Amino acid sequence: xxxxxxxxxxxxxxxxxxxxxxxxxxxxxxxxxxxxxxxxxxxxxxxxxxxxxxxxxxxxxxxxxxxxxxxxxxxxxxxxxxxxxxxxxxxxxxxxxxxxxxxxxxxxxxxxxxxxxxxxxxxxxxxxxxxxxxxxxxxxxxxxxxxxxxxxxxxxxxxxxxxxxxxxxxxxxxxxxxxxxxxxxxxxxxxxxxxxxxxxxxxxxxxxxxxxxxxxxxxxxxxxxxxxxxxxxxxxxxxxxx
Amino acid sequence: xxxxxxxxxxxxxxxxxxxxxxxxxxxxxxxxxxxxxxxxxxxxxxxxxxxxxxxxxxxxxxxxxxxxxxxxxxxxxxxxxxxxxxxxxxxxxxxxxxxxxxxxxxxxxxxxxxxxxxxxxxxxxxxxxxxxxxxxxxxxxxxxxxxxxxxxxxxxxxxxxxxxxxxxxxxxxxxxxxxxxxxxxxxxxxxxxxxxxxxxxxxxxxxxxxxxxxxxxxxxxxxxxxxxxxxxxxxxxxxxxxxxxxxxxxxxxxxxxxxxxxxxxxxxxxxxxxxxxxxxxxxxxxxxxxxxxxxxxxxxxxxxxxxxxxxxxxxxxxxxxxxxxxxxxxxx
Numbered sequence: 170x171x172x173x174x175x176x177x178x179x180x181x182x183x184x185x186x187x188x189x190x191x192x193x194x195x196x197x198x199x200x201x202x203x204x205x206x207x208x209x210x211x212x213x214x215x216x217x218x219x220x221x222x223x224x225x226x227x228x229x230x231x232x233x234x235x236x237x238x239x240x241x242x243x244x245x246x247x248x249x250x251x252x253x254x255x256x257x258x259x260x261x262x263x264x265x266x267x268x269x270x271x272x273x274x275x276x277x278x279x280x281x282x283x284x285x286x287x288x289x290x291x292x293x294x295x296x297x298x299x300x301x302x303x304x305x306x307x308x309x310x311x312x313x314x315x316x317x318x319x320x321x322x323x324x325x326x327x328x329x330x331x332x333x334x335x336x337x338x339x340x341x342x343x344x345x346x347x348x349x350x351x352x353x354x355x356x357x358x359x360x361x362x363x364x365x366x367x368x369x370x371x372x373x374x375x376x377x378x379x380x381x382x383x384x385x386x387x388x389x390x391x392x393x394x395x396x397x398x399x400x401x402x403x404x405x406x407x408x409x410x411x
Numbered sequence: 412x413x414x415x416x417x418x419x420x421x422x423x424x425x426x427x428x429x430x431x432x433x434x435x436x437x438x439x440x441x442x443x444x445x446x447x448x449x450x451x452x453x454x455x456x457x458x459x460x461x462x463x464x465x466x467x468x469x470x471x472x473x474x475x476x477x478x479x480x481x482x483x484x485x486x487x488x489x490x491x492x493x494x495x496x497x498x499x500x501x502x503x504x505x506x507x508x509x510x511x512x513x514x515x516x517x518x519x520x521x522x523x524x525x526x527x528x529x530x531x532x533x534x535x536x537x538x539x540x541x542x543x544x545x546x547x548x549x550x551x552x553x554x555x556x557x558x559x560x561x562x563x564x565x566x567x568x569x570x571x572x573x574x575x576x577x578x579x580x581x582x583x584x585x586x587x588x589x590x591x592x593x594x595x596x597x598x599x600x601x602x603x604x605x606x607x608x609x610x611x612x613x614x615x616x617x618x619x620x621x622x623x624x625x626x627x628x629x630x631x632x633x634x635x636x637x638x639x640x641x642x643x644x645x646x647x648x649x650x651x652x653x654x655x656x657x658x659x660x661x662x663x664x665x666x667x668x669x670x671x672x673x674x675x676x677x678x679x680x681x682x683x684x685x686x687x688x689x690x691x692x693x694x695x696x697x698x699x700x701x702x703x704x705x706x707x708x709x710x711x712x713x714x715x716x717x718x719x720x721x722x723x724x725x726x727x728x729x730x731x732x733x734x735x736x737x738x739x740x741x742x743x
Contacts, residue, residue: 178696225609226608227605227608246613247608247609248608248611248612248613248614249611251608251609251610251611252611256609256610257609257610258609259605259606262640263603263605263606263609264602264603264606265598265599265602265603265606265607266602266603267602267719268598268599268602269734270734271734271735272595272734275595276595276599276607276610276612277610279592279595279599279609279610279612281597305734305735307736319608323608324606327610328610328611348584411447
């Protein structure tokens with residue numbers, strides 16, 4: 170009963186965010202059910218990254234509610250939110266460049282000291298990203314863009330999150346790598362991690378997500394089933410370039 | 412394996428101490444060079460502190476000499492007011508100096524550690540300048556501090572043995588701190604503060620911890636310094652002295668304990684050695700030589716002599732910090 174008492178893993182209600190006088194989010198609302206892949210798509214500056222940063226506590230909201238597993242996240246600092254089961258893979262990957270791949274992954278599990286748990290998490294990461302295992306002793310800064318993206322996601326998974334938030338995983342990657350990364354995202358989801366995906370590559374994002382929200386200058390203008398949105402003429406012309 | 416490494420370290424430390432003491436008692440290191448040796452040790456302690464702040468945590472500080480000065484004046488005030496030549500007064504003095512520097516660092520750090528890179532540098536520089544003015548005018552409040560005339564009458568309690576003991580203790584503490592979960596947090600902040608926060612590191616807390624401990628090192632070094640020359644002057648704690656320490660850690664390699672130690676000694680001895688070697692006429696040129704050296708090292712080795720690495724023999728990584736090379740080890 171307790172486990173299933175919440176319908177939504179994540180619930181965002183009337184969330185507004187200001188950077189100084191500039192309003193980045195105008196009261197957006199959306200939810201994510203356990204096991205889902207939900208994507209936020211939209212143009213540059215629509216507020217997609219801000220949404221993720223606000224959920225993970227890196228940016229403070231000016232009003233509205235964020236609930237994770239029925240717990241209000243308002244006022245909880247970022248480092249504690251990371252411990253609740255939300256992993257944020259930030260835009261631009263942000264690896265710890267001078268540290269080795271192994272040390273990067275180890276830091277992903279900063280919230281636990283349990284050796285067995287860390288080893289288990291690392292084994293799971295290697296299942297998804299066998300490439301990382303080959304590069305364990307290499308410094309993260311010397312990895313290719315695709316490998317750095319894998320490392321950032323692997324680092325996020327090390328905390329064994331219930332919700333993995335990915336910010337632009339396709340950024341700056343070749344089309345082949347993009348499809349590889351998206352196949353892995355789908356696989357991670359199938360193994361039981363819910364995913365909130367922010368993407369500019371709307372076509373790719375809509376192809377693996379169950380539901381989607383379209384953001385435009387800080388407001389949600391469209392939402393619904395990902396397949397249906399893909400067919401929507403407005404979305405097609407504005408984001409899919411068709 | 413671990414025990415062997417510990418034993419080896421103890422043997423090295425004892426051997427170095429015995430050799431130096433023998434050289435001193437044989438008169439091969441005269442009192443003048445003993446003093447230089449002690450001063451180099453003091454610089455090394457202070458530089459280890461700055462390396463924790465800048466090299467490991469990545470927080471750019473230009474105010475290190477201010478904390479060094481706070482420790483020096485606090486320790487000197489204590490021993491001067493007690494008027495005793497008991498060496499334990501020195502211990503009490505450096506503890507108080509360290510604590511006071513740490514408390515001030517905490518109070519200053521809370522507001523200014525929010526700033527990043529250059530901005531933090533400017534803020535710490537400002538603090539350093541303020542402290543220099545405070546030292547200059549300290550006699551207005553406490554006459555015995557001497558103000559801009561300098562503080563005299565401090566008992567000469569710092570011996571080479573004291574410096575060596577504190578120096579070794581400082582290395583051990585820093586080494587264990589770096590190879591702990593706190594060390595992991597500090598290094599992750601240096602690498603990327605946002606990512607660090609995102610993986611669950613309380614960056615505000617750890618930046619403050621790094622800064623405070625680094626400044627305690629400066630305070631302790633200052634306490635030893637005050638009792639080495641028995642005279643303090645505000646000009647010994649101005650902004651340029653912060654640059655000296657910065658120079659040592661940048662030359663040695665940010666995030667390298669071995670590099671800091673070697674360069675702290677090399678730098679001190681180079682400056683003094685040039686005084687002996689160079690003829691009178693061009694003596695002042697020694698102050699040109701070391702900046703030149705800095706430029707050359709930066710061109711050849713932009714990451715410093717050691718570039719974040721350690722002499723593995725002296726500072727072995729604990730098992731839990733090693734990156735497994737054999738792939739099968741991790742998949743167990």
